[in-house]
Amino acid sequence: MDSITVHGNGPLYGSIPVSGAKNSAIKLMAASILTDQTLLLTNMPRLADTKFLGRLLQQFGIAVTENGHGADQETLFDAREITSSFAPYDLVRQMRASFNVLGPLLARTGRAKVSLPGGCTIGARPVDLHIDALTRLGAVIELEEGYVSATAPRGLIGAEIEFPFVSVGATEHTLMAATLARGTTVLKRAAREPEIGDLARCLVMMGAKIEGIDTDTLTIEGVTSLNGGEWSVIPDRIEMGSYACAAAMAGGEVRLTRSRPELITALTDRMVEAGVEVIPTEDGVIVKRDPSQRLKAVNVATEVYPGFATDLQAQFMALMTTADGVSVIHENIFENRFMHAPELMRLGAEISVHAGEAHVTGVEKLKGAPVMATDLRASVSLVIAGLVAEGETNIGRVYHLDRGFERLEEKLGACGADIRRVKGPPVEGPGDDH
Numbered sequence: 229m230d231s232i233t234v235h236g237n238g239p240l241y242g243s244i245p246v247s248g249a250k251n252s253a254i255k256l257m258a259a260s261i262l263t264d265q266t267l268l269l270t271n272m273p274r275l276a277d278t279k280f281l282g283r284l285l286q287q288f289g290i291a292v293t294e295n296g297h298g299a300d301q302e303t304l305f306d307a308r309e310i311t312s313s314f315a316p317y318d319l320v321r322q323m324r325a326s327f328n329v330l331g332p333l334l335a336r337t338g339r340a341k342v343s344l345p346g347g348c349t350i351g352a353r354p355v356d357l358h359i360d361a362l363t364r365l366g367a368v369i370e371l372e373e374g375y376v377s378a379t380a381p382r383g384l385i386g387a388e389i390e391f392p393f394v395s396v397g398a399t400e401h402t403l404m405a406a407t408l409a410r411g412t413t414v415l416k417r418a419a420r421e422p423e424i425g426d427l428a429r430c431l432v433m434m435g436a437k438i439e440g441i442d443t444d445t446l447t448i449e450g451v452t453s454l455n456g457g458e459w460s461v462i463p464d465r466i467e468m469g470s471y472a473c474a475a476a477m478a479g480g481e482v483r484l485t486r487s488r489p490e491l492i493t494a495l496t497d498r499m500v501e502a503g504v505e506v507i508p509t510e511d512g513v514i515v516k517r518d519p520s521q522r523l524k525a526v527n528v529a530t531e532v533y534p535g536f537a538t539d540l541q542a543q544f545m546a547l548m549t550t551a552d553g554v555s556v557i558h559e560n561i562f563e564n565r566f567m568h569a570p571e572l573m574r575l576g577a578e579i580s581v582h583a584g585e586a587h588v589t590g591v592e593k594l595k596g597a598p599v600m601a602t603d604l605r606a607s608v609s610l611v612i613a614g615l616v617a618e619g620e621t622n623i624g625r626v627y628h629l630d631r632g633f634e635r636l637e638e639k640l641g642a643c644g645a646d647i648r649r650v651k652g653p654p655v656e657g658p659g660d661d662h
């Protein structure tokens with residue numbers, strides 16, 4: 229199992245290209261199931277999660293071909309024939325988003341058997357909304373021995389579905405299934421995350437009829453088949469926000485390129501309040517901070533998009549560990565997403581957690597220590613803290629990081645960070661689920 233070692237060594241200066249979004253790529257990959265023509269995804273990140281989903285798609289008989297390097301990375305999906313609609317527990321357990329192949333398989337082949345994903349470190353994360361919505365589309369669903377067996381012998385049928393609360397996964401899952409349903413589907417209280425907009429626009433490019441993209445009401449007029457085509461994955465706003473926090477933490481001046489800063493204003497507004505300079509550029513943003521000036525503590529509360537992203541909460545908490553004052557951080561999306569707090573405390577941070585609220589009292593200095601990554605975003609928060617901690621911070625279980633951050637050591641290293649990977653024995657699959 230690899231680990232990452234960081235030595236706090238002063239400000240960062242340089243440029244970081246932002247990769248394609250993991251949380252868009254894996255949905256677009258699942259959408260390839262919906263067509264018997266080829267789908268070419270460009271700006272594809274090469275991550276443990278995308279590799280893993282690629283292997284699952286291959287198990288369904290889909291040919292997956294990766295090409296290119298760096299900015300030219302692309303993957304071709306050819307789902308001419310679906311030879312299996314079975315997703316076993318061992319695979320779904322390792323990446324919960326793979327549960328979302330259920331709807332596309334069902335819409336395309338009329339049947340699917342997919343394991344329930346189970347809980348994960350950041351919360352219970354049930355899939356009841358997904359199952360209810362597919363049932364509303366006419367799927368006959370049975371739950372047995374940890375599996376969801378679904379059939380739609382006469383095809384899926386459009387319906388009006390109002391989600392009881394906003395769910396990214398349930399919205400995208402139902403959207404994909406509804407593109408091939410008979411008649412009209414209306415999804416109310418739909419999630420509006422940019423990755424859902426990206427998926428919907430790709431589906432429209434493939435011939436789907438979808439109205440209300442980027443709003444909380446999606447209207448889908450079912451079609452009998454979808455075409456293939458080519459689609460460029462939206463830039464990763466969470467990777468961008470993570471490097472913005474890294475630059476703000478270490479100080480200096482970092483230019484984030486190939487990115488869309490308008491997608492993370494909930495974060496950058498708070499950073500500006502704390503004393504960071506955020507300057508928009510043609511293809512991204514410059515994040516600048518005078519390292520001799522201490523940041524001010526700022527409060528945040530995670531919300532669904534366009535609110536402050538839960539996937540940036542750990543990184544912002546790391547930033548606040550050395551700010552002047554007390555920052556109150558509310559986590560409103562997941563019930564157990566403060567696992568990084570005790571690890572940050574090992575570096576000398578002062579944090580107290582009560583239910584969904586963390587109080588971070590800024591300290592003047594952090595000190596390096598061995599720490600453990602507990603999930604993907606938690607792991608990058610430890611890297612961010614390590615950038616200013618005196619001495620060495622060694623982060624274990626970095627397979628979490630590899631799920632969602634492409635070439636992290638290289639990108640931060642290019643800006644002057646003292647960060648390196650210490651090789652260990654390989655880990656099977658991406659780790660545990662997200």
Ligand code: EPZ
Binds near residue numbers: 352354359539605
């Ligand atoms: C997506 O997870 C992301 N994952 C998460 O990113 C992200 O944190 C989350 O959305 C919120 O933005 C992917 O896109 C692959 P939800 P998802 O359904 O779809 C509850 C990362 O680090 N819920 O919006 O699973 C659920 O338990 C990951 O990249 C139900 O109760 O999130 C949670 O409390 C981590 N029943 C809340 O809703 C359901 O059927 C929101 O979850 C579905 C969800």
